[in-house]
Amino acid sequence: MLDLLRNKPLKTTAAYDILQLLASEVPTEAEGLLASLVNEIDRDERCSADVPVAIATLMTNFPTSWAVALLDRIKRDPALGRAVVPPLIREYHQPSGWLSEIPPRSLADFWEWLNQNYPGDPYDKDDDGSVTINHDIYHFRNGVFQILTRTGTLEACDAMIELMRKKPNEFWLGDILAEMRKTTHRKKWVRPSASALMQLFAKTDKRLVRTAGELHNLVLESLRRFESELRGSPPSMELWNETAKGKQKFWQPKDELNLSNCLKRFLERDLKEHGVIADREVQIRPRLGTDPAQLVDVLVRAVPFGEDGKPASPVSVVVELKCAWNEGVLLDMERQLYDRYLKNSDMHFGIYAVAYFWCDAWNWENDHRISKGENRTAIIDLKSKLSAQAVSLTSSQKSVESMVIDARLNFSSNDH
Numbered sequence: 001m002l003d004l005l006r007n008k009p010l011k012t013t014a015a016y017d018i019l020q021l022l023a024s025e026v027p028t029e030a031e032g033l034l035a036s037l038v039n040e041i042d043r044d045e046r047c048s049a050d051v052p053v054a055i056a057t058l059m060t061n062f063p064t065s066w067a068v069a070l071l072d073r074i075k076r077d078p079a080l081g082r083a084v085v086p087p088l089i090r091e092y093h094q095p096s097g098w099l100s101e102i103p104p105r106s107l108a109d110f111w112e113w114l115n116q117n118y119p120g121d122p123y124d125k126d127d128d129g130s131v132t133i134n135h136d137i138y139h140f141r142n143g144v145f146q147i148l149t150r151t152g153t154l155e156a157c158d159a160m161i162e163l164m165r166k167k168p169n170e171f172w173l174g175d176i177l178a179e180m181r182k183t184t185h186r187k188k189w190v191r192p193s194a195s196a197l198m199q200l201f202a203k204t205d206k207r208l209v210r211t212a213g214e215l216h217n218l219v220l221e222s223l224r225r226f227e228s229e230l231r232g233s234p235p236s237m238e239l240w241n242e243t244a245k246g247k248q249k250f251w252q253p254k255d256e257l258n259l260s261n262c263l264k265r266f267l268e269r270d271l272k273e274h275g276v277i278a279d280r281e282v283q284i285r286p287r288l289g290t291d292p293a294q295l296v297d298v299l300v301r302a303v304p305f306g307e308d309g310k311p312a313s314p315v316s317v318v319v320e321l322k323c324a325w326n327e328g329v330l331l332d333m334e335r336q337l338y339d340r341y342l343k344n345s346d347m348h349f350g351i352y353a354v355a356y357f358w359c360d361a362w363n364w365e366n367d368h369r370i371s372k373g374e375n376r377t378a379i380i381d382l383k384s385k386l387s388a389q390a391v392s393l394t395s396s397q398k399s400v401e402s403m404v405i406d407a408r409l410n411f412s413s414n415d416h
Contacts, residue, residue, distance in 0.1 A: 015053045016087045023061040031065075034058045038070075052083035059088065063101040071106050075113055082117060086133060089140040099147045104156035107148045108163050114141040149176055152183040178346070185303045185314040209302045212315035213399070216349040219300050219317050220401060222270045223353060226263060227405045238262050239355070239407050243364070251409060252364035253357040256323050260297050263321065263353075267300060297321040318342065318350040324377070324404075325369040329354055330385060338393050338400060352402045354386060361409035379404060 022030035037054035055074075058066040074081035099107065118141060122134040148156055160177045167173065209215050230236045239259060243250045298319040304312045320337040322329045328336075333352040342350050356379050362370065369375060374382050386402035393400040 015050050016057065019053060019057040020061070023057055027061070031058070031062055034062075052080065053087045055080075055084045056087040059084075060098045063098040067098070067102045068106045071102070071110050071113075075109065078113075078117060081113065085114075085118075085137060085140075089136050099144060100151070104148060104151055104153065104159040105162065107144060108159040111141065111144045111148060112163065112166065114144065149180055150183065152180070152187040154184060157181055157184060182314055185301065209315070210304045210312075212317060212347070212349050215300065215302050215315050216317050216351070216399065216401070218271065219267070219319065219351060220403065222267055223263075223319075223351070223403055223405065225270060226266045227407075229266070230405070230407050231410065235409050239357075240409060241364075250364045251361050252367050253323065253355075253362070253369070253407070256321065256326070259323060259355055260321050263319070264298055267298065271300070316347050316349075318347055320350065320352050322352075322354045323369075323373075324354055324356045324358065324382065325373040325375040327373050329373045330389075333386065333389050333400065333402065334393060338398070342398050342400070348397060349399045350401070352386065352390065352400065353405055354382065354403070355405045355407045356382060357407050359408035359410070379406065 019030065019034065022033065034054045034057055037050055038058065055070050059070055074084060102110070114137070118134070118137045122132065122138050148159065157177060157180050160173065160180055164170070164173045164177065209218060230239065239254055239262060241252050241254055243252075298321065300317045300319060301314055302316075303314045318337065318341045320332065320341070322332060326332070337350045337352050341347065354374075358370070358375050358379075374385075377385075383402075383404045386404065390400045390402040
């Protein structure tokens with residue numbers, strides 16, 4: 001068969017039909033034959049017209065083994081890629097199931113390559129109304145994108161974020177990413193059993209999350225429990241560094257990144273029974289041009305379910321975290337939490353949490369943070385300032401709540 005294909009020129013459609021038949025009847029032998037044809041590229045026998053057909057047949061019949069490597073080869077050689085596309089979509093106006101077996105990142109790269117090599121919409125052109133190969137490619141390109149967006153995995157969301165970084169002016173991709181995340185959350189949702197619901201209703205300290213407002217209240221309660229854990233006896237040291245010099249001990253707070261990580265872990269543990277997910281540094285919108293990337297400190301999400309037992313749209317609450325020494329602690333409730341994350345998004349509830357550390361135990365010498373921001377402001381005054389800001393930013397559409405987390409070390413005589 002290999003000699004036949006090499007020595008007797010066949011039309012592309014005939015070669016495609018023969019190779020497809022072989023792939024369906026004797027797949028193992030066909031894969032070997034196709035691989036030998038493709039390897040002719042590396043032996044500088046590029047003149048063979050059967051190579052693009054062999055690549056298309058390998059991709060459609062053996063996508064798991066071959067698609068990624070062949071798509072990479074197409075990216076490196078656009079001329080070869082343009083020869084592969086016609087047999088790849090032959091007799092198809094929509095992509096076939098093989099595309100769903102390609103990893104999302106490779107699928108996104110393929111869609112981008114198709115956009116670069118076959119740009120535009122052929123239906124926008126004034127012609128005689130005839131359907132050409134360009135119309136088929138247009139539908140194929142759109143189908144590739146649809147499969148990527150409907151995959152419903154975190155890997156697909158990551159692939160879309162990478163696309164957005166490459167195309168900072170394509171703002172509509174942000175809306176697509178938001179829908180992809182919703183699809184991913186719905187696929188992860190597990191319907192509670194009847195017995196689990198009965199146990200839930202029997203406990204007064206547990207309740208279902210049905211709206212973003214209910215999730216907002218639940219997170220506020222969890223933040224208060226986080227504060228109580230920090231202020232226990234003996235106090236928690238997960239936010240503090242302790243150093244010994246001889247017999248003397250010195251303490252200083254750890255950084256804001258540690259605060260975010262600790263709070264995320266606590267929320268995951270504390271809210272687990274409510275089916276709530278806490279993500280740290282979740283990207284709401286990637287960097288667009290000179291605009292900085294919008295990274296939320298902690299995004300708390302839940303997928304409620306309706307009376308029919310089916311998952312509803314996910315609900316989210318943004319938690320912006322600061323330490324009191326941060327220079328922007330009195331500015332970022334508005335310019336970050338509100339203006340960046342809430343103002344022009346479909347999220348309506350935000351919490352501005354500030355950790356307060358200043359106390360006698362903070363005795364590390366030459367710590368420049370001591371005199372910065374609102375670090376030395378009395379905790380009651382800081383609470384008052386932030387509460388007034390939150391009230392001014394809250395409206396019928398958006399709700400902002402402030403909270404000062406008391407993270408001070410309060411050693412009793414028995415704790416030393």
